[in-house]
Amino acid sequence: MKENKRTAILPVCTITEVCEPAEYRAMQQIIPKGPSVLSATTYFTKPVLAPDETRGFNYNLLPVVLDRNSIPWDIANIYILSRLQATAYPEMTTFAGIADDLGAYKEFLDEKPDIDFTDFPQNKLKRPTYRYNGYLKQKLFAGEVEPSTVKRRMSSVVAFYRWMIQEGILRPNNDPWQEREYLASFKTTEGFKMSKTVKSTDLAIKAPVKDVPHEGTILDGGRLRPLSQTEQIWVLEALNHLGNTELTLIHLVALLTGARIQTALTLRLSHVSRHYPVSAAKISITCGPGYGIDTKNDAVGVLQVPRQLYDLLQAYAKSTRAKKRRGKAPGGDNPNQYLFLTQQGTPYYQAKIERMQFNPNLRIRHQKKGQTVRQFITDHVIPYVQANHDPGFHYRFHDLRASFGMNETDRQLALVEQGKSKLSDARRHVQKLMWHASSATTDLYLDYRRQMEMVWAAVDGYETYIATLIEAAKTGGLGE
Structure with missing residues (x-):
């Protein structure tokens, strides 16, 4: 087990139960003789099956909640297993987050041995849930924890207690919280007004959402921060200097199609294998469930790939460099193989459909979700741009998507100004390319250009004035 502060990750875990030797699927287990074991012990286990007996409970990357002595916290881990067993296709990163939240709660309990997490005295402020609530608020106000983290941790602990009460594991003498129901109204992405009943407790932590205007x-x-065209050129210059073919192409895919990281990194060889007429200016690649390419929220969308980029990707796919990487990859060189692989033949991002398949031979303790790409940006691209152009420069991979959206917005607005298009048509065009479910998100791009032009004009004037004052001070002309 790889340990960190609050949790450990098991690469492979199969839920079993003790059984008789003659039972179906019985497997012999041996506890060997050792310093604390006088003699070897033999027993048999079998996999636990779902009620319909169609599947077992096998997990990769199972999170385990630990106490301060790195001992698994039994009840918290039973809770996680219970939730996993009730989920057909669990996303382990979600459960890793729950485990981390409960690990933080266990850390709090271990630091305060006077607190019994099952004891709810008459004095409300002495109940563990309220004490933890106060502790989190202190952390929040001290600036030690982000508001979103505080809210999530409290919510995870409430869900943990709900489960214990529902399962009859805990029967508190007094209420762990006060609860109320209210009707929440909201609009769907299609613009329809909806409402639903929501439960809330007095443990809910209200934290202001950071919203800095015109930042x-x-x-x-x-x-997301759209990069200016100059900054985009800097990034491409850095990538050209660094000479990493895969990272350069991955950046180009995001910058020229607006693809999110999971979409760019799960492109397959088959997606760039077809040949199109020379007249085809853009190549459409359908993404989403059933098409082999991951998307946010499993949405189905179409990437519009510029012909020059498509030809570049196709040439790369045929290159000796790419073939060598596919030769090292699980599954070898086949049409369903990832287009982008590391030098070791591993994917930069493991597709969702593969994460749902149990791998009994897994050895790694983390999911491949683009960490290598992000690290390359941090360690190489940004330092190059800072050293050669702007010491304050920074960006994240997802900013490339915003840059694509802004580039396209600028192009459409130019057509509107020339009278070649209507603003409504420009909005629909950008919305379609960006896969925005709501036109309100698209409007953010249209508004951004107007706002930032105003802000940049003001800042440029102010910066010029400050620069003039500094220069004047240096030459002794400040008092003129």
Whole structure:
């Protein structure tokens, strides 16, 4: 087990139960003789099956909650297993987050031995849930923990207690929280007004959402910062200097199609194997479930790949370099192989459909989700640009998607100004290319250009004025 502060990850775990030697699927287990074991012990286990007996409970990358002595916290781990068994296709990163939250709670309990997490005295402020609530608020106000983390941790602990109460494991003498129901109204992405009943407790932590106006970002699946055209050139210059073919192509895919990282990194060889007429300016590649390419929220969408980029990807796929990498990869050189692989033949991002398949031989303790790409940006691309152009430069991979959206927005707005298109047509065009479910998200790009032009104009004037003052001070002309 690879240990960290609060959790460990088991690469492979199969849930079993003790059985008789003659039972179906019985497997012999041996506890060998050792310093603390006087004699070897033999027993038999069999896999636990779902009620319909069609599947067992086999997991890769199972998170285990630990106490401060690195001993598994039994009840928390039973809770996680219970939730896993109730989920047909669990996303282990979600459960790793739950485990980390409960590990944080266990850390709090271990630091305060006077707290019994099952004891709920009459004094509300002495109950473990309220004490933890106060502890989290202190962390929040001290700036030690992000608001989103505090809210999530409290929510995970409430869900943990709900489960214990529902299962009859815990019967608190007093309420762990006060609960109320209210009707929440919201709009769907299609614009329809909906409402649903929501349960809330007095443990819910209300934390202000950071929203800095005109900070140069767009809220599109996270705060994204579109790179200026000059910055885009800097990044490409850095990639050219660094000479990593795969990372250069991956950047180009994101910058020229708006693909998110999971989409760019799960492109397959088959997606760039077809030949198209020379007249085809753009190549459409359908993404989503059933098409072999991961997308956010399993949405089905179409990448519009510029012909020059498609030809470049096709040439790379046929190269000796790419073939060598596919030769090292599990499954070898086949049409369903990832287009982009590391030098060792491993994917930069493991597709969701593969993560759902149990691998009894797995040895790694983390999911491949683009970490190598992000690390390359941090360690190589950004330092190059900072050293050669702008010491304050920074970007994240997802900013390339915003840059594509902004480039396309600028192009469409230019057509509107020339009278060749209508603003409504421009909005629909960008919305379609970006796969925005709501036109409100697309409007953020249109508004961004208008706002940033205003902000940049003001900043440029102010910066010029400050520069003039500094220069004047240096030459002794400040008092003129």
